[in-house]
Amino acid sequence: MDIRKVFGANVRVYRLAAGLSQEAIAARMGVDRAYVSAIERGLQNVTLLTILQVAESLNVRPADLLVESVQKSRS
Template identity: 70%
Template sequence: MDIRQVFGDNLRRFRTQAGLSQEAVAERMGVDRAYVSSMERGQQNVTLLTLWHTAQALGVKPVDLLDEDFAAAGDSDVPEGSSPS
């Protein structure tokens, strides 16, 4: 799977599990809602800094957003050791 899609799928899953809208995540990151939407669709080649800000906005570790197994699992639980807030 393309790493951009892995990131996007994980972003969407953590965001919804945290009960956050795209707009709320965008506000926490200081970006536009459309940018969050395009990241979720795998259309953005994000920088390390964006990866960090996304993780901070969701209350997860940056590595959690790159977990291919979690992305492929669909609606699985949050990986052990992660706690979206």
């Protein structure tokens, strides 16, 4: 498991399910869109505090973003 890719794919799944753009999530987090894009592509080894920040911006629980199956069951 590449946990960075699992996390990124889940962020994307929940973001799209919420009908939000990367810009919208970036604005909620106070970060640049490119950072959200890098997260979704599995390129960021984010920390617990960033996981929480992303989860809050998507209104999901942090644990939801680390579940390996989400990206498969919803794609």
